[in-house]
Amino acid sequence: xxxxxxxxxxxxxxxxxxxxxxxxxxxxxxxxxxxxxxxxxxxxxxxxxxxxxxxxxxxxxxxxxxxxxxxxxxxxxxxxxxxxxxxxxxxxxxxxxxxxxxxxxxxxxxxxxxxxxxxxxxxxxxxxxxxxxxxxxxxxxxxxxxxxxxxxxxxxxxxxxxxxxxxxxxxxxxxxxxxxxxxxxxxxxxxxxxxxxxxxxxxxxxxxxxxx
Amino acid sequence: xxxxxxxxxxxxxxxxxxxxxxxxxxxxxxxxxxxxxxxxxxxxxxxxxxxxxxxxxxxxxxxxxxxxxxxxxxxxxxxxxxxxxxxxxxxxxxxxxxxxxxxxxxxxxxxxxxxxxxxxxxxxxxxxxxxxxxxxxxxxxxxxxxxxxxxxxxxxxxxxxxxxxxxxxxxxxxxxxxxxxxxxxxxxxxxxxxxxxxxxxxxxxxxxxxxxxxxxxxxxxxxxxxxxxxxxxxxxxxxxxxxxxxxxxxxxxxxxxxxxxx
Numbered sequence: 001x002x003x004x005x006x007x008x009x010x011x012x013x014x015x016x017x018x019x020x021x022x023x024x025x026x027x028x029x030x031x032x033x034x035x036x037x038x039x040x041x042x043x044x045x046x047x048x049x050x051x052x053x054x055x056x057x058x059x060x061x062x063x064x065x066x067x068x069x070x071x072x073x074x075x076x077x078x079x080x081x082x083x084x085x086x087x088x089x090x091x092x093x094x095x096x097x098x099x100x101x102x103x104x105x106x107x108x109x110x111x112x113x114x115x116x117x118x119x120x121x122x123x124x125x126x127x128x129x130x131x132x133x134x135x136x137x138x139x140x141x142x143x144x145x146x147x148x149x150x151x152x153x154x155x156x157x158x159x160x161x162x163x164x165x166x167x168x169x170x171x172x173x174x175x176x177x178x179x180x181x182x183x184x185x186x187x188x189x190x191x192x193x194x195x196x197x198x199x200x201x202x203x204x205x206x207x208x209x210x211x212x
Numbered sequence: 213x214x215x216x217x218x219x220x221x222x223x224x225x226x227x228x229x230x231x232x233x234x235x236x237x238x239x240x241x242x243x244x245x246x247x248x249x250x251x252x253x254x255x256x257x258x259x260x261x262x263x264x265x266x267x268x269x270x271x272x273x274x275x276x277x278x279x280x281x282x283x284x285x286x287x288x289x290x291x292x293x294x295x296x297x298x299x300x301x302x303x304x305x306x307x308x309x310x311x312x313x314x315x316x317x318x319x320x321x322x323x324x325x326x327x328x329x330x331x332x333x334x335x336x337x338x339x340x341x342x343x344x345x346x347x348x349x350x351x352x353x354x355x356x357x358x359x360x361x362x363x364x365x366x367x368x369x370x371x372x373x374x375x376x377x378x379x380x381x382x383x384x385x386x387x388x389x390x391x392x393x394x395x396x397x398x399x400x401x402x403x404x405x406x407x408x409x410x411x412x413x414x415x416x417x418x419x420x421x422x423x424x425x426x427x428x429x430x431x432x433x434x435x436x437x438x439x440x441x442x443x444x445x446x447x448x449x450x451x452x453x454x455x456x457x458x459x460x461x462x463x464x465x466x467x468x469x470x471x472x473x474x
Contacts, residue, residue: 045293052288056281064280065272075442078277079386082284083366089288093296104262107269115234116365120387154271172235173268179230180237191226198229201261210263 037102038095045092052089059103060085063110070114070176080117084110101210115176157207165200168193225254232261287468290370357436361385361392374398374448374465382446382467390438391469393446398425401450408451409435410459412466413444420446422455444469 037058043051063084068077087109095105158166164186171182183193224247230236231244248255361367364385371381378398384391393409401407407423420437437446447463449456 045296047293049285049289053281053285056284060276060280060284061273062269064276065274066269068274069272078280079442081276082280082287083368083386085284086287086291086368089293090291091294093294100259100262101266103270104259104266107266108262110269111265112234113366116387150267150270150273154267157267169229169233169268172230172233173265174272177235178237179235182235194226194230196229197233197235198226198261201229201232201264202257204267205260205264208264208267210260210267 037106038097041088041092041095041102041105042097044089045095055088056085059088059106062103062107066107066110066174067114069174070111071117076117077114080114081110084113087113111173118176153208154204157204160207161200161203162196164188164192165196165203168196169200169204172197225251225257228254228257229261232258232265283468287370290372290468292369292371357388357390357438358392358434360388361390361436364388370467370469372465372467376450376464380448380465380467382469384440384469386440388438389440390436391440391446393420393435393437395423395425395431395448397430398423400425404453405450406453406455407448407464408455408459409437410447410449410463411437411440411444412447412463413441415441415444417458419455419457422451423448440469 037055040051040055040058044055060081064077064081067081067084068074071077071080084106088106095102099105158170161169167186168179168182171177171185172179175182177185179193179197180190182197183190186193188196224244227236227240227244231241234241236244248258361383364387366387367383367385369381369383371379374380374395376399378395380393380395382391382393395407398407407425409420409423411418411420418439421435423435424432426432445466445468447459447466449459449461449463451460
């Protein structure tokens with residue numbers, strides 16, 4: 001990551017840099033990482049506080065990152081992230097590896113809670129004023145190699161989407177907007193946005209080669 | 213309405229992308245989940261898309277503030293875990309629905325614990341000797357708040373031992389900006405003293421009410437505390453019976469709210 005230090009969705013589509021170079025993510029590493037997280041979660045379900053600490057170390061940065069992307073306000077984001085992380089502790093027994101990866105489970109909790117927070121607490125007028133993607137949110141972008149690889153991989157894959165797909169996906173996911181709001185923001189028909197979100201995510205999934 | 217017609221004209225599964233990114237309204241989410249429950253292919257697709265969104269989350273990772281780890285781990289150590297879901301219907305039927313219910317299930321699972329508080333609420337309804345009595349409207353308002361907190365989708369329950377004896381229990385909802393407080397088996401105090409509740413945090417230390425307990429250390433009803441601020445903790449001190457504007461003794465119990473503590 002150079003200069004801006006922003007997340008991949010942080011830039012308006014036109015400014016997405018083309019991929020600088022292949023990142024050479026080790027084969028199979030997402031899978032392995034997912035399995036590890038899944039077994040940690042299984043131990044957490046048994047009340048293992050050490051496992052929970054390890055799980056915290058692996059997920060807190062991502063949880064806070066996604067919450068902050070949506071919620072923006074640092075104090076509120078931290079609060080929501082705490083709630084999410086505590087939810088993970090509390091409801092670990094409900095995680096079922098057959099139904100998706102542990103990461104997806106945690107991040108779904110995080111994203112949904114973040115979105116719930118902005119939708120329930122922010123008045124419409126405030127939301128209007130939210131500038132999609134404040135760069136300040138990314139000042140503390142994790143320096144961990146893994147996180148950088150993730151970002152570059154995602155950036156590269158996002159760059160492979162059409163502009164409308166990319167904008168739809170990033171506004172929905174990082175911006176926390178509904179597809180109707182995205183349609184309004186982009187001045188595009190609602191049906192088009194729905195389709196672009198789905199197509200964009202499918203393309204992203206295929207590009208990332210994530211396990212489904 | 214152009215949008216209405218537009219969205220109706222499309223097959224429901226086109227919503228999979230928006231759904232996987234929480235970019236749908238609540239009613240749409242519910243409707244789509246009903247659809248998913250009967251459509252395994254759709255579920256498979258959503259599952260794959262969620263893995264993609266998890267990668268988006270990974271790419272947004274930031275370095276959490278230093279204090280967060282301790283706070284979260286400490287809060288977890290004080291938080292009871294939800295028992296595993298026990299299928300009530302044959303698994304193949306139940307699966308699609310159950311797997312979607314991550315968040316709702318948390319609420320449901322809290323239900324048992326909340327029931328205990330609800331009982332206390334019911335008891336309170338018939339009690340007039342509540343400390344902030346003579347304001348029936350307020351009591352009714354309070355009961356509505358109690359109900360709102362207990363049924364909030366983000367309701368969370370926390371308990372802690374009171375060092376001088378007894379247990380303090382809080383059910384809180386950030387969404388409602390309020391919490392419901394109860395305590396049991398508090399040590400009885402001399403007549404000149406009462407337990408006082410406080411909100412303590414970056415926003416300052418604010419009195420949150422005097423606890424009215426019966427001789428046996430049982431509260432006459434739950435207390436509603438509103439006006440929570442980020443970083444607040446709730447604590448109890450022993451004060452002169454008339455109450456104090458500021459705590460005059462060390463707290464006998466402190467509970468972090470939202471896990472945030474100093």
